[in-house]
Amino acid sequence: MDPPFTIGEYTVRSKVGQGPQSTVWKAEQKCSGEVVALKQVYLSKLNRNLKTSLDCEINFLSSVSHPNIIRLLHVFQAEGCIFLVLEFCSGGDLESYIRHHGRVQEWVARRFMQQLGLEVLHSHHIIHRDLKPGNILLSGPESDVLLKIADFGLSRTVHPGEHAETVCGTPLYMAPEVLRFKKYDEKVDMWSLGAILFELLNGYPPFCGRTNVQLLQNIESCKMLPFSQLISPGLHPDCVDLCTKLLSTNPVHRLSFDEFCRHRFLRGKGQGW
Incomplete structure (x- = not known):
């Protein structure tokens, strides 16, 4: 699907990156206008090890607050995918x-x-x-x-x-x-x-x-x-x-x-x- 489109509370504006199991989008929260990164993880592409790693990623990011670790703002599930709502870093990588x-x-x-x-x-x-x-x-x-x-x-x-x-x-x-x-x-x-x-x-x-x-x-x-x-x-x-x-x-x-x-x-x- 090409942006713009809506997923949950977010309007997806552009693609930031893509890997074998996930796509990262630049998006806006519809009510606040806050710019975020949406990491879309395709559940159908996860084997047991990758599912364990996803659980580890969510548990770890949910439990830490550190200036040098990306912030996890929210997690939700839709359309057979898990979406991680992350802070958006405008400086690239x-x-x-x-x-x-x-x-x-x-x-x-x-x-x-x-x-x-x-x-x-x-x-x-x-x-x-x-x-x-x-x-x-x-x-x-x-x-x-x-x-x-x-x-x-x-x-x-x-x-x-x-x-x-x-x-x-x-x-x-x-x-x-x-x-x-x-x-x-x-x-x-x-x-x-x-x-x-x-x-x-x-x-x-x-x-x-x-x-x-x-x-x-x-x-x-x-x-x-x-x-x-x-x-x-x-x-x-x-x-x-x-x-x-x-x-x-x-x-x-x-x-x-x-x-x-x-x-x-x-x-x-x-x-x-």
């Missing part, structure tokens, strides 16, 4: 931001990393499993951008000592243990953070491949992260250290969430150290 601006300065990358509200995920034992620039939204004016993690459609609860094994996510940001079909824990999100940090600094992801097999081979054969020669001489050692430790192929050696938060690179505040 981090993928578009990188495509428009190219690589960012080191202090901007640090500020963005400081903004990702992972402490909330960690405290709720949630792993996102699809952290990538396209799932990080921008709110506020460009001079003072606020990042918000969105799209928890693949998230699930994993308590300490537990593991997941479903292969899911976006390959360029997917931890090698997932690509290897191994069991995994919350450290898959830390790998994704490392890939996002690398892309912010360089303007391109750290690893690529025409297939998942080739991508994994490129990851496992890498002896040193492929930083652009245009920026590597000027990068602070703390920045390189954080990126390298997040992108450790062995999850045992990869930074934990707590180690990430305490890292020297993130403790800086201004444009210099």
